[in-house]
Amino acid sequence: xxxxxxxxxxxxxxxxxxxxxxxxxxxxxxxxxxxxxxxxxxxxxxxxxxxxxxxxxxxxxxxxxxxxxxxxxxxxxxxxxxxxxxxxxxxxxxxxxxxxxxxxxxxxxxxxxxxxxxxxxxxxxxxxxxxxxxxxxxxxxxxxxxxxxxxxxxxxxxxxxxxxxxxxxxxxxxxxxxxxxxxxxxxxxxxxxxxxxxxxxxxxxxxxxxxxxxxxxxxxxxxxxxxxxxxxxxxxxxxxxxxxxxxx
Amino acid sequence: xxxxxxxxxxxxxxxxxxxxxxxxxxxxxxxxxxxxxxxxxxxxxxxxxxxxxxxxxxxxxxxxxxxxxxxxxxxxxxxxxxxxxxxxxxxxxxxxxxxxxxxxxxxxxxxxxxxxxxxxxxxxxxxxxxxxxxxxxxxxxxxxxxxxxxxxxxxxxxxxxxxxxxxxxxxxxxxxxxxxxxxxxxxxxxxxxxxxxxxxxxxxxxxxxxxxxxxxxxxxxxxxxxxxxxxxxxxxxxxxxxxxxxxxxxxxxxxxxxxxx
Ligand SMILES: Nc1ncnc2c1ncn2[C@@H]1O[C@H](COP(=O)(O)OP(=O)(O)O)[C@@H](O)[C@H]1O
Ligand SMILES: [Mg+2]
Numbered sequence: 233x234x235x236x237x238x239x240x241x242x243x244x245x246x247x248x249x250x251x252x253x254x255x256x257x258x259x260x261x262x263x264x265x266x267x268x269x270x271x272x273x274x275x276x277x278x279x280x281x282x283x284x285x286x287x288x289x290x291x292x293x294x295x296x297x298x299x300x301x302x303x304x305x306x307x308x309x310x311x312x313x314x315x316x317x318x319x320x321x322x323x324x325x326x327x328x329x330x331x332x333x334x335x336x337x338x339x340x341x342x343x344x345x346x347x348x349x350x351x352x353x354x355x356x357x358x359x360x361x362x363x364x365x366x367x368x369x370x371x372x373x374x375x376x377x378x379x380x381x382x383x384x385x386x387x388x389x390x391x392x393x394x395x396x397x398x399x400x401x402x403x404x405x406x407x408x409x410x411x412x413x414x415x416x417x418x419x420x421x422x423x424x425x426x427x428x429x430x431x432x433x434x435x436x437x438x439x440x441x442x443x444x445x446x447x448x449x450x451x452x453x454x455x456x457x458x459x460x461x462x463x464x465x466x467x468x469x470x471x472x473x474x475x476x477x478x479x480x
Numbered sequence: 481x482x483x484x485x486x487x488x489x490x491x492x493x494x495x496x497x498x499x500x501x502x503x504x505x506x507x508x509x510x511x512x513x514x515x516x517x518x519x520x521x522x523x524x525x526x527x528x529x530x531x532x533x534x535x536x537x538x539x540x541x542x543x544x545x546x547x548x549x550x551x552x553x554x555x556x557x558x559x560x561x562x563x564x565x566x567x568x569x570x571x572x573x574x575x576x577x578x579x580x581x582x583x584x585x586x587x588x589x590x591x592x593x594x595x596x597x598x599x600x601x602x603x604x605x606x607x608x609x610x611x612x613x614x615x616x617x618x619x620x621x622x623x624x625x626x627x628x629x630x631x632x633x634x635x636x637x638x639x640x641x642x643x644x645x646x647x648x649x650x651x652x653x654x655x656x657x658x659x660x661x662x663x664x665x666x667x668x669x670x671x672x673x674x675x676x677x678x679x680x681x682x683x684x685x686x687x688x689x690x691x692x693x694x695x696x697x698x699x700x701x702x703x704x705x706x707x708x709x710x711x712x713x714x715x716x717x718x719x720x721x722x723x724x725x726x727x728x729x730x731x732x733x734x735x736x737x738x739x740x741x
Pocket of ligand 1: 243246248267268269270272273274275
């Protein structure tokens with residue numbers, strides 16, 4: 233379970249998170265929606281300790297994320313970054329198997345490579361891709377390699393930052409299904425950021441809408457359409473008119 | 481009055497900012513050095529760094545030393561002729577190359593070639609979230625990126641300097657024997673007789689220090705890059721400037737330490 237308690241974060245005068253409070257139950261899939269630049273990526277990075285909140289705390293299974301052994305903590309997580317964040321000095325398969333090639337989870341090279349190719353297949357990439365370098369792939373392919381890397385070590389908690397942005401609708405469908413599978417099969421807890429309402433309906437158990445640095449609405453995906461919340465309504469119907477200003 | 485005060489305030493702020501960045505760089509350096517000695521180690525990254533920093537820098541360092549040694553021989557000869565001291569060419573070339581020009585030229589070429597590429601690479605990794613990705617994959621950027629490069633700099637740059645010294649002396653030798661009518665055997669004998677152990681040791685120590693400065697500055701400014709392409713550009717530029725100035729300053733200090741007694 234992940235719990236944000238009154239998390240604040242500002243970059244200089246830019247107040248991004250202003251009291252974020254949210255709970256993600258274990259083994260469920262939470263989708264965070266919200267306009268671009270509202271701090272969704274920042275919120276996820278706070279959990280992983282990549283960004284330190286100014287105040288408030290974040291608990292994972294009741295433990296404050298800033299306490300305890302960092303390596304053991306991070307070993308439980310997988311993360312797909314918004315831009316892929318592949319290591320461009322390494323071939324694709326070594327990116328995917330990065331965790332399996334060094335450190336606590338180290339496996340023999342041949343085995344790591346096999347796992348990498350299997351994970352690539354799961355995200356719809358052929359084995360031939362394994363020996364290419366990230367710069368040789370299209371944006372959508374890079375995203376899928378990033379996804380394969382995020383799930384390679386079978387983490388308990390997975391963050392997907394805009395997993396379907398930049399993919400064609402069919403591949404987006406494949407990825408949505410994959411994320412759903414990961415949550416159901418592996419029993420993982422997932423937090424996904426997306427703007428894609430099709431994705432939301434395919435992936436989410438629960439939805440949370442971030443706006444102005446706080447969660448404006450959260451609840452089960454089934455309640456999303458008749459929430460009565462003007463912010464959420466405007467967002468899911470993509471209306472230019474409403475309480476959310478178009479200029480941000 | 482207020483004008484003077486605000487000028488003083490601005491001066492004070494600049495000095496404080498400079499001091500605090502000196503402090504940050506020093507802390508970074510200590511931490512980087514300590515990570516060299518603590519596992520996990522990344523031998524593949526070290527090998528890659530040894531290749532990039534050491535082996536691939538040989539041509540540029542060698543050529544620089546060759547031309548510098550040649551020019552030095554010509555200068556000493558024509559300058560020495562003013563007071564009938566043309567004969568000291570081998571001694572002065574040897575001292576000049578080994579004590580000063582060998583290490584300094586190699587250090588500056590390493591700053592141009594290695595510092596810039598380290599800074600640009602790491603800054604790009606930072607800007608594209610690759611550093612964040614490293615951390616989430618339980619890999620310490622200091623160990624994985626900085627420590628291997630620093631160690632490679634400390635090991636290879638003294639070797640490069642040593643090679644550069646020899647090539648520089650060879651440059652002087654060719655010019656002296658081909659153009660200035662020196663006797664080959666006598667030139668070599670003069671060079672070898674004149675150089676002392678301390679000259680060579682100082683040269684290699686300088687190389688080691690310059691290698692450390694060049695790689696550390698590349699890593700530091702890369703890791704602290706601002707956002708976007710502009711951030712990468714600024715990080716690269718600053719890293720080379722700072723590395724070059726620090727190398728020259730360290731050279732001055734080390735020369736003082738070795739030879740002022
Ligand atoms: N490392 C950083 N330094 C300064 N500002 C940042 C940083 N990361 C994010 N921001 C700012 O925080 C805000 C939210 O960013 P982000 O979380 O990436 O938005 P999104 O909701 O689209 O994922 C933006 O205004 C962005 O400029
Ligand atoms: Mg984002």
